[in-house]
Amino acid sequence: MNQQVLAVIEKIRVLGGEQYGESAWRNPIRQDTGPILQALVAALRPKTILELGTGYGLSTCYLALGDPQTTIHTVEFDKSVAEQAGEYFQQAGIDSQIRQWICPSEEAIRQIPKEIPLPDLVFVDHAKRPYKDDVRAIIERCSGKQILILADNVEDRKQELSDFLEWFGGIALTSTIVPTQCGLLVAWV
Numbered sequence: 001m002n003q004q005v006l007a008v009i010e011k012i013r014v015l016g017g018e019q020y021g022e023s024a025w026r027n028p029i030r031q032d033t034g035p036i037l038q039a040l041v042a043a044l045r046p047k048t049i050l051e052l053g054t055g056y057g058l059s060t061c062y063l064a065l066g067d068p069q070t071t072i073h074t075v076e077f078d079k080s081v082a083e084q085a086g087e088y089f090q091q092a093g094i095d096s097q098i099r100q101w102i103c104p105s106e107e108a109i110r111q112i113p114k115e116i117p118l119p120d121l122v123f124v125d126h127a128k129r130p131y132k133d134d135v136r137a138i139i140e141r142c143s144g145k146q147i148l149i150l151a152d153n154v155e156d157r158k159q160e161l162s163d164f165l166e167w168f169g170g171i172a173l174t175s176t177i178v179p180t181q182c183g184l185l186v187a188w189v
């Protein structure tokens with residue numbers, strides 16, 4: 001199963017990976033970030049993960065590799081991209097642990113806790129403008145539950161995320177930035 005996922009990871013990297021990121025709009029996680037996501041999931045063993053920004057599913061594959069028991073709810077508003085990601089999940093043999101939401105992130109967040117159970121871990125990697133509102137909405141809907149928040153691009157897109165980072169610094173219980181190529185925020189709220 002791991003071999004199957006790793007083969008798909010290589011495929012996404014080559015076919016839809018680093019090369020599709022010229023505009024930076026749909027850049028996948030960088031090579032240094034996947035194993036960190038995998039290790040955090042393996043250590044925490046979250047029952048439910050919520051991912052904002054599926055893209056072609058590179059980060060989703062690493063999250064799934066961390067624990068085959070976890071259920072990943074992943075959100076992507078571009079239908080054709082989400083469908084391609086769905087094909088990759090099938091090829092990787094991880095589709096049974098993944099629920100895809102093809103809609104804007106704010107719409108998916110409104111499904112907590114009815115259709116999306118309270119997440120234990122949230123990975124944020126969609127457009128940068130909604131980071132603050134979306135993370136705040138998730139925290140409000142989880143009313144007091146501790147969540148591990150992981151957010152990509154907090155260094156390379158720092159300017160765009162300045163309001164999020166300022167606000168988040170005031171509410172996080174603990175917070176650190178792993179010095180990956182893009183900067184990965186790892187925080188408990």
Ligand SMILES: C[S@@+](CC[C@H](N)C(=O)[O-])C[C@H]1O[C@@H](n2cnc3c(N)ncnc32)[C@H](O)[C@@H]1O
Pocket residue numbers: 025026027028029052053054055056057058059060075076077078081103104105106125126127130
């Ligand atoms: C940086 S890419 C995600 C890369 C993915 N995490 C990976 O590692 O392969 C961001 C994706 O989020 C989607 N997106 C951006 N803003 C969104 C929003 N508000 N709601 C849902 N999807 C969004 C984009 O269409 C894009 O495919």
